Amino acid sequence: MKLYRPGWAPASAISDNIQMPPAVKNQPIVCVGGPLSGIETDLLVVPWFEDDAPAGGPGAPGGPGIDAASGGEVSRALASGEFQAKAYEWFLTPVVDRQWRARRIAVIGAGRRADCGSDLLRKLAVSAGITVRQRHINHAAFSVRGEGAAADLAQAAAEGLTLAEFSAGAYKTGEPAPEAAPDWTLAMLDRAGDAVTAAVARGRTLGECSNLARDLANEPGNTLTPREFARRASALAREAGVGVEILDETQIEKLGMGLLLGVARGSSEPPRLIVFRHDPPGAPKTPVLGLVGKGITFDTGGISIKPADGMERMKDDMAGGAAVACAMRAIALLGAPIRVIGVVPTTENMPGGRAIKPGDILKSAEGKTVEVINTDAEGRLILGDGLWYARRLGATHLVDVATLTGACVVALGRIASGLFGTPDSFVQCVRAVADRAGDRVWPMPLFEEYRDQLRSDIADMMNTGGRPAGSITAAMFLKEFSGGLPWVHMDIAGTAWAEEARPYLPKGPSGVAVRTLAQLAFERF
Ligand code: BES
Ligand code: MN
Ligand code: ZN
Numbered sequence: 001m002k003l004y005r006p007g008w009a010p011a012s013a014i015s016d017n018i019q020m021p022p023a024v025k026n027q028p029i030v031c032v033g034g035p036l037s038g039i040e041t042d043l044l045v046v047p048w049f050e051d052d053a054p055a056g057g058p059g060a061p062g063g064p065g066i067d068a069a070s071g072g073e074v075s076r077a078l079a080s081g082e083f084q085a086k087a088y089e090w091f092l093t094p095v096v097d098r099q100w101r102a103r104r105i106a107v108i109g110a111g112r113r114a115d116c117g118s119d120l121l122r123k124l125a126v127s128a129g130i131t132v133r134q135r136h137i138n139h140a141a142f143s144v145r146g147e148g149a150a151a152d153l154a155q156a157a158a159e160g161l162t163l164a165e166f167s168a169g170a171y172k173t174g175e176p177a178p179e180a181a182p183d184w185t186l187a188m189l190d191r192a193g194d195a196v197t198a199a200v201a202r203g204r205t206l207g208e209c210s211n212l213a214r215d216l217a218n219e220p221g222n223t224l225t226p227r228e229f230a231r232r233a234s235a236l237a238r239e240a241g242v243g244v245e246i247l248d249e250t251q252i253e254k255l256g257m258g259l260l261l262g263v264a265r266g267s268s269e270p271p272r273l274i275v276f277r278h279d280p281p282g283a284p285k286t287p288v289l290g291l292v293g294k295g296i297t298f299d300t301g302g303i304s305i306k307p308a309d310g311m312e313r314m315k316d317d318m319a320g321g322a323a324v325a326c327a328m329r330a331i332a333l334l335g336a337p338i339r340v341i342g343v344v345p346t347t348e349n350m351p352g353g354r355a356i357k358p359g360d361i362l363k364s365a366e367g368k369t370v371e372v373i374n375t376d377a378e379g380r381l382i383l384g385d386g387l388w389y390a391r392r393l394g395a396t397h398l399v400d401v402a403t404l405t406g407a408c409v410v411a412l413g414r415i416a417s418g419l420f421g422t423p424d425s426f427v428q429c430v431r432a433v434a435d436r437a438g439d440r441v442w443p444m445p446l447f448e449e450y451r452d453q454l455r456s457d458i459a460d461m462m463n464t465g466g467r468p469a470g471s472i473t474a475a476m477f478l479k480e481f482s483g484g485l486p487w488v489h490m491d492i493a494g495t496a497w498a499e500e501a502r503p504y505l506p507k508g509p510s511g512v513a514v515r516t517l518a519q520l521a522f523e524r525f
Contacts, residue, residue, distance in 0.1 A: 007354075008249060008264075008267070008268060008269065008270035026162065026165060026181050026204070026208065027181075027183055028201065028204060029158050029161060029162075029184045029185070029186055029200055029201075029203075029204050030183075030184070030185045030186070031154065031185070031186045031188065031192045031196060031197050031200045032185060032186070032187060032188065032192055033187075033188040033189075033190060033191040033192035033193075033196075034188075034191075035065075035189075036065065036066070036100075036102070036143060036187055036189070037065060037069065037097075037099055037100045037101065037102075038101060039101060039102055039141050039185060039187050040101035040102065041101075041102050041103070041139050041140055041141040041185060042102075042103050042104065042137050042138065042139045042140060043092075043102070043103065043104050043105070043106055043132065043137050043139075043140045043141070044095075044102035044104070044105050044106070044140070044141045044143065044187070045105075045106045045107075045108055045128045045132070045140060045141065045142045045143065046066060046105060046106070046107050046108070046143040046145070047107075047108050047109075047110035047116065047121065047124055047143065047145045047146065048066075048074070048083075048085050048107035048108065048109060048110055049085060049110050049111065049112060049113040049116065049145075050084070050085040050086070050109075050110075050111060050112050050113075051112055051113050052085070052113070054067050054074060054075035054078050065097075065100075066105060066107070068097060069095050069096070069097040069099075069100045069102075069105065070093040070094070070095060070096065070105055071093075071096040071097075073093040073094075074091070074093065074105075074107055077091050077093075083107065083109070084109065085107075085109040085110065085111070086109045086111065087109050087110060087111045087120065087123075087124070087503075088108065088109055088123075088124070088127050088503040088504070089108065089109030090106060090107075090108055090109070090127075090131060091106065091107050092104060092105070092106040093105055093106075093107075102141065106128070106131075108124055108127065108128055110124055110145070110146070113146070113147065114147060115147075116145070116146040116147060117146055117147050117148045117153075118146065118148050118152045118153050118155070118156035118436070118438075119156070119435075119438050120146070121144070121145075121146045121153050121156045121157055121160070122156035122157065122159050122160040122163075122438050122504075123160060123438075123503070123504035124160065124504070125142055125156070125157045125158075125159070125160025125161045125163075125164070126160040126161075126163050126164045126503075126504040126505070127160075127164075127503040127504050128140075128142055128160075128161070128164070129160060129161045129162075129163070129164020129165065129182075129184075130164045130503075130506065132164075132182050133164060133165070133181070133182060137182055138182050138183065139182065139183055139185075140182050140183075140184055140185070141184065141185035141186070141187050142157055142161060142184060142185070142186055142187065143187045143189070144157050144186055144187065144188050144189070145189065150188060150190060150195075150196050151195045151196050151198075151199035152199070152436075154186055154188065154192075154196045154199045154200050154203065155199035155200065155202055155203035155206075156203065156438070157186055157200075157203065158186060158199070158200045158201075158202075158203025158204050158207065159203040159204075159206050159207040159210075159438070159515070160207070160504070161184050161186075161207070162203065162204055162206075162207025162208055162210075162211065163207050163210060163211065163511070165181045165207075165211060166210075166211045166214050166215075166506070166508075166511070168214075168218055168506065168507065168508035168509070170215070170218065170219075186200055202334060205330055205333050205334060206330055206334075206437075206514070206515045206518060206519075209326040209327065209329050209330040209333075209514050209515075209518065210326065210511030210514040210515060211511060212236055212322075212326045212329070213319070213322040213323050213325070213326035213509070213511045213514045214508070214509040214510065214511040215509075216229070216232065216233070216318070216319075216322035216325070216326070217315075217316040217318065217319040217322050217496060217497070217509035217511075218316070218508060218509045219315070220315050221297055221298030221314075221315045221348070224297050224315070224318070225269045225297055225348070226264075226269055226270065226271055226272045226295070226297050226346040226347050226348065227269065227270065227272060229272070229274075229295060229297050229318060229321070229322075229344075229346050230246045230272040230274045230346060231246075233274050233321070233322070233325035233344065234246055234274060236325065236326065236329050237276050237325055237328045237329050237332070237342075239329070240328075240329040240330075240332040240333045241332045241333075242276050242277065242278055242328045242329060242331075242332045242342075243276065243277035243278075243279065244274065244275065244276055244277075245274075245275040245277075246272055246273070246274055246275075247272065247273040247274075247275065248270065248272060249261070249264070249270040249271055249272075251273070252271060252272075252273055255273075255365050255385075255389070256363070256364075256365045257273070257345075257364070257365045257385040257388075257389075258362045258363040258364055258365070258385075259362050259364045259365070259370065259381040259382060259384045259385045260273070260345045260347060260381070260382045260385045260386070262356045262360070262362040262372070262381060263296075263302070263347050263349055263356070263375075263378045263381050263382050264347035264348070265352070265354045265355055265356055266302050266303070266348075266349065266350040266351050266352040266354065266355025266356065266375075267347060267348035267349070267350040267352055267355075268350075268352065269297075269347070269348050271345070271346060271347035272295075272345075272346050272347075273343065273344070273345050273346070273386075273389065274295070274321070274325065274342070274343070274344040274345075274346060275341070275342070275343055275344075275389075275393070276291075276324070276325065276328040276340075276341065276342030276343075276344075277339075277340075277341055277342075277393075278328060278331050278332050278336060278339065278340040278341075278342075278521070279339050280335065280336070280337060280338075280339070283337060283338055283339050284338065284339075285339075286396050287338060287339075287396045287397050287525060288338070288339045288340070288341060288393075288394050288395050288396045288397070289338060289339070289340045289341070289395065289396075289397050289399070289520065289521055290340075290341045290342075290343065290387075290390035290391070290393070290395025290396075290397065290398045290399070291324045291327060291328070291340065291341070291342045291343070291390075291399055291400075291401070291517055292324065292342075292343045292344070292345075292383060292386040292387050292390050292398065292399070292400040292401075293318075293320040293321035293322070293323055293324030293325070293342070293343075293344045293386075293400065293401050293402070294317065294318065294319075294320040294321055294344075294345075294379045294382065294383055294400075294401070294402035294403060294404065295318040295320070295321030295322075295344045295345055295346030295347070295382070296314075296317035296318055296346070296347065296348065296349050296378060296379060296382070296403075297315070297317070297318050297346060297347070297348055298314055298315055298317065298348050298349070298350075299314040299317040299348075299349045299376070299378065299379075300314065300348075300349055300350055300351060301349065301351070301375065301376035302349045302350065302351050302355050302356065302375030302376060302378060303351050303355050303356070303357050303358065303375045304358060304374045304375040304376040305351055305376075306376060313497060316403065316496055316497050316509055317349075317379070317403050318344075318346060319403050319492060319496035319497070319509065319512070320400070320401035320402040320403060320404075320490075320492060320496075320513070321344035321345075321346055323401050323492075323511070323512065323513040323514045323517060324342045324343075324344050324401060324517065325342065325344060326511075326514045327342070327513070327514050327515075327516075327517035327518040327521075328340065328342045330514065330515075330518035331517075331518050331521045334518065334522075336518075336521035336522055337521075337522070338521055339394075340521050341390055341393050341394065341395050343386045343387075343389050343390045343393070344386070345382040345383065345385060345386040345389075346382075347382060349375070349376070349378040351375075355375065356372055356375055357372070357375070358372060358373055358374060358375060359371070359372065359373075360372045361458065361459050362381065364384050364385055364388065364481070365385045365388045365389065366384070366385075366388040366481060366483075368384075368460045368461070368480060368481075369459040369460045369461075370384070370456075370459055370460065370461055370462070370463050371456040371457075371458055371459040371461070371462045371463070372462075372463050373462045373463055373464045374463065374464045377463045377464045377474070379402050379403070379404045379474075380402075380404065380463060380474050380477045380478055381463060383400055383402060383404075383478055383481070384477070384478065384480070384481040385481075386400070387400060387478065387481040387482055387483075387487075388481050388483075391482075391483045391485065395485070396485060396486075397426065397485060397486045397487075397525060398482055398485050398486070398487040398488070399430060399487070399488045399489075399490070399517065399520065400478060400487075400488075400489050400490070401489075401490045401492055401513045401517065402489070402490070402491060402492065402493075403491075403492055403493045403496050404471070404474050404475075404489075404491045404492075404493055405470050405471040405474045405491055405493055406470070406493060407467075407469070407470025407471040407474070408470075408471035408491040408493045408494055409493050409494035410470075411444070411471055412442055412494055413494055414494040414495060414498070414499060415440060415494070415495075416440040416441055416442040416494075416495065417434075417439065417440065417441045417442075417490050417491060417492045417494070417495045417512060417513070418441070418442065418444050418471050418475075418489075418490070418491035419431055419434070419441040419442060419443045419444065419488065419489075419490060420443075420444050420446055420471075420472070420475035420478075420479075420488070420489040420490075420491070421446070421475075421486075421487050421488035421489055422446060422479070422482075422486070422487060423486060425486075425525075426486040426487070426488055426525055427443060427488055429520075429523060429525045430488045430490075430516070430520060431443060433516055433519050433520050433523055434490075434516040436519070437515035437516045437519055438515065439495075439512055439513055439515060439516045440495070441490065441516075444471065444472055444475070445472065446472065446475060446476060446479065450465070450469055450472050450473055450476050451476050453465030453466055453468070453469070453473045453476075454473060454476060454477060460480075461477065461480065463477065465477075471491050471493075474491070475489050475491070486525070490513055490516075492512050492513055495510060495512045496509065496510060496512055497509055497510065498510055
């Protein structure tokens with residue numbers, strides 16, 4: 001089948017007079033051990049459990065002391081109900097005890113101690129971080145408390161404090177520049193050993209890489225075109241030592257990627273294929289983890305055009321690709337011991353005069369033919385060629401991440417990403433990593449019978465399977481391109497963007513999947 005060159009525009013000024021804001025560099029989080037009274041800071045934030053004893057004692061914050069240090073303000077607030085230690089409640093009080101070196105203490109409600117593991121501690125740290133920034137406090141400390149290993153808790157707290165530094169208002173001109181990030185001390189009640197210090201640095205890196213992915217997802221379609229996405233993603237990965245290659249439309253055509261080219265036809269911006277390689281010296285030949293991310297820089301739906309209402313959100317349809325790029329950066333910075341390949345096909349999905357039409361047939365690089373029923377089901381098309389390419393580069397295990405279906409949002413809401421794949425052991429492995437990383441996922445079935453919904457009269461398959469089980473048939477489509485390798489698909493359509501602010505997640509891009517993908521490279525599978 002001949003591939004057509006639709007006459008993409010040559011490289012040109014991408015966004016006229018809009019300058020993309022530079023990424024902010026943060027200072028490291030200092031980690032200290034010992035009694036809280038010794039920590040010198042403007043504000044000491046201490047998680048307070050419902051089952052903490054106000055007067056202190058074993059198990060209470062900092063041992064005997066927090067309440068006394070505040071001159072009894074904490075127990076008065078608990079007695080009056082002003083502070084009930086429900087998650088994210090905040091109560092701030094001066095320190096009156098001269099022996100203490102903190103100027104003020106804020107207790108942050110943390111619920112029951114048994115329920116406060118690293119997941120909640122991460123969220124509490126985000127909430128504390130946001131509050132401290134809003135109040136322009138420059139030096140603050142966060143006390144690491146909760147159930148679990150000290151290193152896990154410390155890492156989660158460092159992640160949370162870092163995630164709190166994300167700011168979505170990049171293009172506001174009327175307001176002062178976003179507040180500088182406060183410098184944070186993490187206070188460990190026990191000794192802060194090497195393992196804890198390393199965990200804090202790891203958490204910092206993972207949080208920063210999540211924020212970079214959020215910046216990319218937040219970027220509008222006019223500044224983040226496929227070429228600009230490729231440029232930015234490659235810069236942030238290269239900087240960390242990742243090998244990066246950007247394939248242009250000619251190379252993509254040579255590879256026969258008819259699905260990616262088909263989607264790109266409707267746009268005057270040419271597509272790109274971003275390829276990342278983490279190849280640490282001495283790494284075993286296998287496994288080779290292949291990460292594939294959906295990189296639609298704007299999804300209008302194409303000829304099967306979307307309604308205007310809410311379409312602006314479709315600038316984040318490259319959140320999966322951003323997660324892969326930023327996870328590759330984290331993987332290199334953290335020195336993952338295995339080989340990892342990242343593949344991000346990127347294009348716009350536009351309804352131009354040369355756009356693909358419903359009924360058109362496309363041929364994938366793998367050779368399979370696809371009848372395009374709905375041009376808005378474009379993510380699975382570009383991922384089909386992306387998965388094939390990751391295999392060709394030697395991936396032995398595949399994980400793809402995509403804002404793939406509205407149906408997944410219907411199924412799981414905005415609380416969890418859909419998790420699909422085979423075999424079950426690999427799915428469970430990714431699930432366990434995601435749980436630890438604080439990326440909520442939930443497994444969905446891939447029964448063979450679902451494949452029937454994709455049967456085409458004219459080609460090997462259709463690109464849509466009707467309304468029932470829409471997120472599953474999309475995953476079944478991707479499975480056709482997994483070549484029988486262990487493969488997991490994360491549908492992040494509901495989780496990539498927070499529609500409503502929560503104490504631990506402001507409105508806007510969430511950075512979902514970055515930490516899961518990065519930490520997967522440290523697993524045995
Ligand atoms: N990018 C969308 C999926 C999406 C929807 C992400 C809502 C975030 C929020 C995807 O390309 C899409 O349009 N999917 C279609 C598939 C359908 C035509 C089979 C959908 O979900 O409606
Ligand atoms: Mn679409
Ligand atoms: Zn899409």
